[in-house]
Amino acid sequence: MRGTTVPPGTPCPIPRPDEVPLHRLEVAGPGAPPFAAGSFDAVGPLSRSARPHRHTFYEIAYVTAGSGAHVVDLARRPLAPPQLVVLRPGQVHHWEQDRRLDGTLVLFTEDFLVDHPGDRDLLRRLAARSRLRPAAGEDERVGRLMAELVAEYRQRAPAYESVLRSLLHVLVVRVSRLARDPGPGATAGATAEGRPAAVADRFGRLVASREAVTWTVRECAERLGVTPGYLTQAVRAATGRSPGRLLIEARTRRAQRLLAHTELSVRQVAARTGFSDPAYFSRFFRRETGHSPGTFRKHHSRVHLSLEGGSGRA
Template sequence: MRGTTVLPGTPCAAPRAGDPPVHRLEVRLPDEVPFAAGTFDAVGPLSRAAFPHRHTFYEVVHVTAGTGTHVVDLARWELRPPHLAVIVPGQVHHWEDVRDLDGTVVLFTEDFLLDHPGDRELLRRLGERPWLTLDAPTHARTARLMAELAEEYGHGAAGFATVLRSLLRVLLVRTARLPGAVEPPAGRAGAVAEEFARLVARAGADRWAAARSVRECAGRIGVTPGHLTEAVRAATGRTPGALLREARTREAQRLLVGTELSIRQVADRVGFDDPAYFCRFFRRETGRSPGDFRKHHDRRVPSLEGDGVPA
């Protein structure tokens, strides 16, 4: 996918002024496969970045040692290894006060999943539960598989991309089997609900211009608003309107905590033309004003508009 990979040494980017830094996947050569695997040290310093940032790629992390906290959006996960973490494009994450962090990191873009298109939806659902604690047998099995991925990637022998895709497929399927990892969709209703979820996940890229309401989402999917509501409620137990509000609120929270954008700029980023209406919406959804929420979660770092952050 264009813009998701860069050559080594390319700095992080911010698509819009003030946004969290965006880390693109480094590939060794322009025609290399969009995949990387190895230890935290082998993958590079950004694999344990202490500043909030997003990815253009997927990241699966098998944490085998270390102390500290892994922060994904607003959820804080204390390190008590072994863990398996799944971070999807668009989520904001960083590592906080970590010491002796060890494990294996697997990075890949959506392009790498073209042979298995259903994996994109599986990854989205895994990203909703991004922190899993492993029992001893699962930890050992996961360690062997992650080591195989890193070894195959490191050797780069003939046909290695095919082997990597196959091993990655096994990793995703096994991860989905873990207790609490994903909730299975429910038939045709599940398919419509999945398409709705994909649409909402992509909405942030265009400032919610095409997904501000249930009617707009239904039109994009090609169903009536009533059918969309029934399908989403059957698959999730919730209404699409509630899920839309939750997603816009989550994105606003990410920007308030991870950037120095003004309240007006945050409102614009999540599709509100009127900052005052955004403030009322945010208070209704969270119980706090945007300003109070930012003060309560004041863990911001300088944006790329100032001195920047290391890349």
């Protein structure tokens, strides 16, 4: 989505005095997928940052060596490799007193999950866990899968983006299995607590619904029983972005899924995402994704009619 990725070497914007620095995902160019994978060294010095910061992207870190602690939303979590760390966009984190920190990172924005939108909910739950440690034997499987993602990302063979999406889906599902049974030190309340966090969480679930993509911030606030101002403060504190921006991104994801997985015409997709004017929808879609609806469909089409229960064209 717009504003979540930047070209390599782009400096982080200077935050306001009351804001935590926001890191965006570096990608090779306009046509490159919003994804990166590699070791801590390969990703760069910010991957080990000791200064609290936020991301516009998800991060899955498989820590295989090192000591110290990982601090997420003020909760200090001692490192005990091998272990997995999952971060969602907006979480404040840093590495504290790390010694020889090593492992593999997988970084991706929310729109990279267009083929498997259910993974967003799994990732949100995983990000709330204080520790994820693979059992003996399972650590090797996770390591091999992470290595496959890195190799595919580096080689960029034909159709590599589709392979990356599939491998990432497998990784998310396998990691979610590790979180089914609470282990020592695993707590569900690792994210910020209190009513603002609860409101932000409810808003996140709300915008994941089909109907919400056409709602305004005011309409969402009314359904949550809060004022638009309170909703804006709560969501910005939790994610670093405004509810309006998140609604736009949800609208774009919905359009991407319909274009990729149904035979609905562009006019029909526009109507189902709240646009009465297909031309305006096309301008909106190009602004948010960098591609026209037709171009996006050409490269991502995987028709699955059950999403809408019909295939007629307007």
